[in-house]
Amino acid sequence: MKNYITQVIKEQSLSSLERLVNIPSYITQAESEEGGFPFGEGIDRVLKETLQLCKELGMDTYYDPKGYYGYADYGEGKETVGILCHLDVVPEGDTAKWHTSPFVATELDGVMYGRGTQDDKGPTIAVLYAFKALVDAGETFNRKLRFVFGTDEESLWRGMDRYKQYEEIPDMGFVPDGAFPLTYAEKxxxxxxxxxxxxxxxxxxxxxxxxxxxxxxxxxxxxxxxxxxxxxxxxxxxxxxxxxxxxxxxxxxxxxxxxxxxxxxxxxxxxxxxxxxxxxxxxxxxxxxxxxxxxxxxxxxxxxxxxxxxxxxxxxxxxxxxxxxxxxxxxxxxxxxxxxxxxxxxxxxxxxxxxxxxxxPSLYVPKDSLLVKTLMDIYKDKTGDHQEPMTSGGATYARSMPNMVAFGAHFPGSPSLAHQENEGIILEELYKAMDIYAEAIYQLCCK
Ligand SMILES: [Zn+2]
Incomplete structure (x- = not known):
């Protein structure tokens, strides 16, 4: 398996991560049908910023006129591979406990700090730049790739509900909002x-x-x-x-x-x-x-x-x-x-x-399915870690559509700081996840 992640990709991904982390995108208002933004101005800003970034990366984008979700497409094919991410975060918590400003992405000793760096803006950037690395390497896509961006994962998933009401459901895919190796069943x-x-x-x-x-x-x-x-x-x-x-x-x-x-x-x-x-x-x-x-x-x-x-x-x-x-x-x-x-x-x-x-609803994609086997083989090959795929009582977007699993980006043994003060992502792990995701997108979309 190739490593597509170049120095240029790493540098570009960090400045894009900063763009997303610097927008405080936690829910600030209850859903309202009366025009405006369903979950507040911050979430709408981060959705538009992410779609702008996807455009810069060469994708076709769509913004739900009501502001509940957006998506970005690349490539053509009979089948669609979906990657579901969320752009909302939880509030900063106790500001006094933060060593850095929660909504100013700050790099310190190989860690990027800021709310959302682990959940789920860091992993979102990892999948986007994994895609970009494949494009830069000249790979051709014979399945359509679609990134779907949800906006209220931390509350009631109304963004995803609305997406499913109006848009195409991908044939298969994964959600970078869990832990490696992979979660194939959620209660x-x-x-x-x-x-x-x-x-x-x-x-x-x-x-x-x-x-x-x-x-x-x-x-x-x-x-x-x-x-x-x-x-x-x-x-x-x-x-x-x-x-x-x-x-x-x-x-x-x-x-x-x-x-x-x-x-x-x-x-x-x-x-x-x-x-x-x-x-x-x-x-x-x-x-x-x-x-x-x-x-x-x-x-x-x-x-x-x-x-x-x-x-x-x-x-x-x-x-x-x-x-x-x-x-x-x-x-x-x-x-x-x-x-x-x-x-x-x-x-x-x-x-x-x-x-x-x-x-x-629950999530269940059998362990011996092609999707699980493909992603597990990539993870094993890239990390040398032979852990079995997991089941979980937690909930990720993977359960919102059939044939989806949660795949990373949290590595076993790494500090889990989602929803906590001083949330930060170890840059080497961000790049490692990017490397795994590039191979995953390659095998699902280009082979
Ligand atoms: Zn999350």
């Missing part, structure tokens, strides 16, 4: 609320993001001391003050819920004795300390992607209303329809109603 995602009656006896407000196992849960009502005793006996950490008791668990990502300790479940399990509100009883009796939904569904697990994860993310009870938010990751061989049916039945016994919040 289905289902986030939902269970809602029920309010209460004038118990008030609870345990907020949290759907994809996070809550680390702490507060309670301000009666019987705090009895709760404290129960927690002590069970060796559960808590803090008791005159106003409230806080119980502590361990926070992890919802996709690995079984590695954490859910503070809301700990609280509900003990609280059910004193406050038999239906939402609390449901949690105590049907969830307990389980992170796999066993008491509701039985054992849900398969060989490809492992067991179901079930995360109670937030709980709120006031005078009018009770609401539990739950995040579930479903093994690839199970359908959400059957599980939702079971769930509705169990919830109804507690007077709770199911309400869908977000759903993403």
């Amino acid at each position: 289905g995602l289902l986030q939902f609320k269970l809602t029920g009656p309010g209460s004038d006896k118990v008030k609870l407000n345990c907020p949290g993001a759907p994809n996070v196992v809550p680390a702490a849960a507060d309670y301000q009502g009666v019987e705090k001391k009895s709760l404290a005793e129960a927690f002590s006996q069970k060796g559960i950490q808590y803090k008791l003050t005159d106003e409230q008791i806080t119980v502590y668990g361990k926070s992890v990502h919802a996709s690995t819920a079984f590695k954490g300790v859910n503070a809301i479940n700990l609280l509900a399990t003990q609280l059910a004795v004193f406050q038999p509100h239906p939402a609390i009883s449901f949690l105590a009796e049907k969830v307990g300390e389980e992170a796999n939904g066993f008491s509701i569904f039985g054992k849900i697990s398969d060989e490809i992607s492992g067991q179901l994860t079930f995360n109670v993310a937030s709980l709120r009870i006031d005078e009018n209303h009770a609401e539990i938010m739950i995040d579930m990751r479903i093994p690839v061989s199970f359908s959400s329809t059957e599980l939702v049916k079971q769930l509705k039945e169990v919830a109804a016994d507690y007077g709770l109603e199911y309400q869908k919040y977000d759903e993403l």
Whole structure:
């Protein structure tokens, strides 16, 4: 296999990476149909800048007039190879913790720092310059190559939904928004609320993001001391003050819920004795300390992607209303329809109603498929690393279309700084990814 990545390509790619990182492209407004930009001015700017860059690299570009997505094409052929990237980022987090300015790409000791350098602007630049290197080397394309640029991957994927509504679905491809070697299966995602009656006896407000196992849960009502005793006996950490008791668990990502300790479940399990509100009883009796939904569904697990994860993310009870938010990751061989049916039945016994919040289908491209084999062979050849392809509970754009896998750009063992302060990409790894991607595009489009 050839290495197409020249010094010139490396230098050009860095200045293009700076162009993208220097635009703060996190979501600043809720979607609005009233003209303007659906996710804010920053995201629109980065989309236009990226399409401008693609034009400079010799591609034909298209900007969705409503600003939800864009794409860039090169070459002709009966089949289309798609590479799906996202241009939005998460906000900078705690500015005081950054050593550099998050939205000024800064090169220091072989690392390019800035929000988005790992997720997903760096990998996006890696695939774009991998393509450019092939063009510079005079390779001919006999399949069409299409880069699709999404704009709200960090929230609800509305850009990709709209793309699929109006545009051509590529025949196969990959998404540079995961880890090497390659992810060929991702569990289905289902986030939902269970809602029920309010209460004038118990008030609870345990907020949290759907994809996070809550680390702490507060309670301000009666019987705090009895709760404290129960927690002590069970060796559960808590803090008791005159106003409230806080119980502590361990926070992890919802996709690995079984590695954490859910503070809301700990609280509900003990609280059910004193406050038999239906939402609390449901949690105590049907969830307990389980992170796999066993008491509701039985054992849900398969060989490809492992067991179901079930995360109670937030709980709120006031005078009018009770609401539990739950995040579930479903093994690839199970359908959400059957599980939702079971769930509705169990919830109804507690007077709770199911309400869908977000759903993403699972991803599964068999390990012995041509796509997976081709990309894995390239990775092995280029790195000498013989790790097997992976499955994951996380979500990338790969699941938004059939025949897509997540392929890099994060290397095993490299610091994972996506969504954190001081996000940075090691330049040697950026170039290595570019080299792998060039061969991948070559084999998928030029052979
Ligand atoms: Zn990403």
